[in-house]
Amino acid sequence: MSITPQNPVAVAQSIIASFQTLPTIxxxxxxxxxxxxxxxxxxxxxxxxxxxxxxxxxxxxxxxxxxxxxxxxxxxxxxxxxxxxxxxxxxxxxxxxxxxxxTDSRTLAGIRPQSCWEHSFGVALVARNLAELSGVVKPEMAYVSGILHDVGEVILMHYRQDQFREAVQRSVERELDLHDAEREIFGTTHCEIGALLAAQWHFPELLTQVIMHHHADQMELKSPLIRVVQLADQICSDVRLKCSMDVEVPGVGAGVYGAHLPALEKQLAQLGVTDMDAFRKSLAQMVDHVKAAVQAIYP
Ligand SMILES: [Fe+2]
Ligand SMILES: [Fe+2]
Structure with missing residues (x-):
């Protein structure tokens, strides 16, 4: 008898149903x-x-x-x-x-919550900047979407600490994307968890869609907001603003792209952002601002 993999949305639903108290905002x-x-x-x-x-x-x-x-x-x-x-x-x-x-300032299950916050704040700032430079979406919505796109990660981190730590560890060891490691371990990802909660919290459909699809590879008619957040997410991961273990990974320095520079610049151009020098300069400032903000909030 073959085992059919369960639908990730159904798995996410059962994970949420198992929470004793529902996370609220x-x-x-x-x-x-x-x-x-x-x-x-x-x-x-x-x-x-x-x-x-x-x-x-x-x-x-x-x-x-x-x-x-x-x-x-x-x-x-x-x-x-x-x-x-x-x-x-x-x-x-x-x-x-x-x-x-x-979130919480304590280190949870070997994860640095402040690194996740750095990531979300970074994505918010970069997404807003891309919205302003390209004019394809409202800058305020880009910011909100950036802050909340990985809310499912925060939930898994708090409610399924051990498994989430395992996912982060596996993603580091095998150089997997975190959502792929989550899929192996949970049978679902932070995208489905976050999107289901976003719907329960009555977030606008546009925002729920961003949370659901921000890691989708191929998706016909991806909304401009999803594209902006997805690109901002990749840029932030490339400058090492990402959810990480309790040991700080040495960064490559503000304003320096990582390995994905050509692909990212091509996508930026498609969005209508062509002045790469100006963008890199503002990226460096945004990274500095994020670091300063985290210092101020998590002293
Ligand atoms: Fe994500
Ligand atoms: Fe992200």
Whole structure:
């Protein structure tokens, strides 16, 4: 009798069903993401909605007052923060803080959660930059998608620590992509897990699709948002901003591409980004910003 491999979505469903408590993200964050996905979002309205949540507000104020933002005066209220930093920055901080709520500064199962956060933040910044340079998608949605694209990884890391560590180890030892190692070990990947949760959290369909398909090789009619996030993801992995084990892997240095330079530049050109020198320069700045942010948030 041959064993038929199980459908990865069904496996992901049964993994999620086995959780004793379901991971949640604040309802206010979901509302903000939905608003942001609508036509012509008013960012100060978005910030207002979210900041009615006291826990989020306190966290946001803490991040704003961290060395990252180098403000001259300590900010005590969200209203002040909006004035100093503008709604766009405040929204990004809010989203970042919601994501941090899912992660944890402790080293989990031999994984450095801050490396995963570095990766997500890096992908968010690069995706937004690509959105701005190419004009194919809204920069805010590119940012949100970058922060959340690997949310399934964070969930597996917390709820299936041992197996997740095994997946990371296997991906390092056999030079596999992490999602391929996950598929071998779990029978599913962080993409299916993340997308199912995104649907439960009522994320916009566009964002759920990014989470589901950001590692798809061949996909007819891949949406521009998926292409932007996929490319940003590959660029970040190439500059060593990726989820890693508790030992820090020496990086190749900001602004230097890894082994996939020609393929990445071809894809950048297809997206309409042609000034590679300018892009590399901004990439170096983004990598520095990510490192500084992680230092500020995970002291
Ligand atoms: Fe991923
Ligand atoms: Fe990723």
């Amino acid at each position: 604040p309802a206010a964050a979901t509302r903000a993401i939905q608003l942001l996905n609508g036509p012509d979002p008013d960012l100060s309205e978005v910030a207002d909605i979210i900041l009615a949540d006291q826990v989020i507000a306190a966290r946001v104020i803490r991040i704003i007052n961290s060395p990252l933002y180098k403000l001259l005066h300590e900010v005590e209220s969200v209203k002040q923060a909006l004035i100093y930093l503008g709604p766009q920055k405040v929204f990004e901080i809010i989203l970042t803080s919601c994501f941090l709520e899912l």
